[in-house]
Amino acid sequence: xxxxxxxxxxxxxxxxxxxxxxxxxxxxxxxxxxxxxxxxxxxxxxxxxxxxxxxxxxxxxxxxxxxxxxxxxxxxxxxxxxxxxxxxxxxxxxxxxxxxxxxxxxxxxxxxxxxxxxxxxxxxxxxxxxxxxxxxxxxxxxxxxxxxxxxxxxxxxxxxxxxxxxxxxxxxxxxxxxxxxxxxxxxxxxxxxxxxxxxxxxxxxxxxxxxxxxxxxxxxxxxxxxxxxxxxxxxxxxxxxxxxxxxxxxxxxxxxxxxxxxxxxxxxxxxxxxxxxxxxxxxxxxxxx
Amino acid sequence: xxxxxxxxxxxxxxxxxxxxxxxxxxxxxxxxxxxxxxxxxxxxxxxxxxxxxxxxxxxxxxxxxxxxxxxxxxxxxxxxxxxxxxxxxxxxxxxxxxxxxxxxxxxxxxxxxxxxxxxxxxxxxxxxxxxxxxxxxxxxxxxxxxxxxxxxxxxxxxxxxxxxxxxxxxxxxxxxxxxxxxxxxxxxxxxxxxxxxxxxxxxxxxxxxxxxxxxxxxxxxxxxxxxxxxxxxxxxxxxxxxxxxxxxxxxxxxxxxxxxxxxxxxxxxxxxxxxxxxxxxxxxxxxxx
Numbered sequence: 001x002x003x004x005x006x007x008x009x010x011x012x013x014x015x016x017x018x019x020x021x022x023x024x025x026x027x028x029x030x031x032x033x034x035x036x037x038x039x040x041x042x043x044x045x046x047x048x049x050x051x052x053x054x055x056x057x058x059x060x061x062x063x064x065x066x067x068x069x070x071x072x073x074x075x076x077x078x079x080x081x082x083x084x085x086x087x088x089x090x091x092x093x094x095x096x097x098x099x100x101x102x103x104x105x106x107x108x109x110x111x112x113x114x115x116x117x118x119x120x121x122x123x124x125x126x127x128x129x130x131x132x133x134x135x136x137x138x139x140x141x142x143x144x145x146x147x148x149x150x151x152x153x154x155x156x157x158x159x160x161x162x163x164x165x166x167x168x169x170x171x172x173x174x175x176x177x178x179x180x181x182x183x184x185x186x187x188x189x190x191x192x193x194x195x196x197x198x199x200x201x202x203x204x205x206x207x208x209x210x211x212x213x214x215x216x217x218x219x220x221x222x223x224x225x226x227x228x229x230x231x232x233x234x235x236x237x238x239x240x241x242x243x244x245x246x247x248x249x250x251x252x253x254x255x256x257x258x259x260x261x262x263x264x265x266x267x268x269x270x271x272x273x274x275x276x277x278x279x280x281x282x283x284x285x286x287x288x289x
Numbered sequence: 290x291x292x293x294x295x296x297x298x299x300x301x302x303x304x305x306x307x308x309x310x311x312x313x314x315x316x317x318x319x320x321x322x323x324x325x326x327x328x329x330x331x332x333x334x335x336x337x338x339x340x341x342x343x344x345x346x347x348x349x350x351x352x353x354x355x356x357x358x359x360x361x362x363x364x365x366x367x368x369x370x371x372x373x374x375x376x377x378x379x380x381x382x383x384x385x386x387x388x389x390x391x392x393x394x395x396x397x398x399x400x401x402x403x404x405x406x407x408x409x410x411x412x413x414x415x416x417x418x419x420x421x422x423x424x425x426x427x428x429x430x431x432x433x434x435x436x437x438x439x440x441x442x443x444x445x446x447x448x449x450x451x452x453x454x455x456x457x458x459x460x461x462x463x464x465x466x467x468x469x470x471x472x473x474x475x476x477x478x479x480x481x482x483x484x485x486x487x488x489x490x491x492x493x494x495x496x497x498x499x500x501x502x503x504x505x506x507x508x509x510x511x512x513x514x515x516x517x518x519x520x521x522x523x524x525x526x527x528x529x530x531x532x533x534x535x536x537x538x539x540x541x542x543x544x545x546x547x548x549x550x551x552x553x554x555x556x557x558x559x560x561x562x563x564x565x566x567x568x569x570x571x572x573x574x575x576x577x578x
Contacts, residue, residue: 021314046309
């Protein structure tokens, strides 16, 4: 048994393993490393993903795969809701979510991000991801705690997008029932929320639990899937909690025409991909049953 | 910039990197390592995937993710073809494909595998994957070169499944037009073939080229996607070349009833997953346009 792993020449970033699975990227440059008041932050330049943001040793987003994640966490809910005027983003410090929100005819979207250092670093080193969204006069950025923001219950939102880190560290409360109750209270009678909901392959328990929490609060709960190259295992999930609109019953042609009418071009999302994303393989459907 | 990669304690298997992306699994045991006449072969027991087969340093299949791959490479074509009596498998030495073929009402499926050592090792160390398929009296195993077998043009097949390693090493001819022409000649007038067609994320050029080769031979060529945890990036593609049946136009309810009528239970595949798999995100659709 003499076989050796391939030698990894040069500088590599390996993500903390999950369940004995590890993945890593070859680095061209380590651009920034900083302990913020909330989390450990790195920005690197990598061969497969380009420049990338890493928080608490988990790769969050990169120039090369950000479109996969941001198109799916934004366009699915904003096409599902029939008139998404008032949109709130919790987290999303890289600005990729806000940028896609602004592609829709929303009024004054608000973003609440807890860590100013993430916004500043992403504006400085990953400006292609927000593409000017933070400077858009329609957008309002609040540096603050999303949990407290929802507890203060501003009210009247059509769509709330929870674009957070994983359910460990500063984001843990964003995955629990009390937060979801506050979100539901702040939503209009036909409002809906979406949250990233972990890896069905390596965080199956977290996904199951999150869906259970959402079911306590929302009558319609739907999990959907997408690929994000830099995430462990490649497969990622998102879950919608909705008071009225069911994302699985929208006509595919109407999605296509909505995207066209709004002038939104995409690289991952489409009307066909919208419906395909909700077709869960049975072993994943069992996790959220 | 002092951050260090996490230390990987114990024994790990890392796959040869692709484009600066690497993934690996924590090993519980190295079970077998052998240089066969055709390729380097390892069998390991890993924490996330259980026991697994590795050929030429590429993870082929494992107890924990084999269902994702085998259900998609078999059930999609065998549900698409309306009467798949005569089925040929090229490659597939672990037996997971043959096992799923035998779940359909096929007559005497034939498998042509070039490397007897792979079959023997999988029967000895990964018997759960073939689940007795090699001993099924309906099945016929030929140890031989699939390219030569098709060149000899046995004829009369309804479905040919090319379950090969990647387009490097012994399998390279299985990705080229002359082989596809031989397959087409051996297929009945309404026959179809399917082949694994690489990672859309890390082998995009290989996928594009393979689809081009298939288009030279078959009037209907359709690429579909699935997740395989142990493959680089998690996302994998399969491509069907067909003379008559289009896999994208089958009624979803008829797939469900076909599975039920044939007594096939699945963990990955379903009628909904069948259609979802053909909904390519635009950046992947561009690769096969």
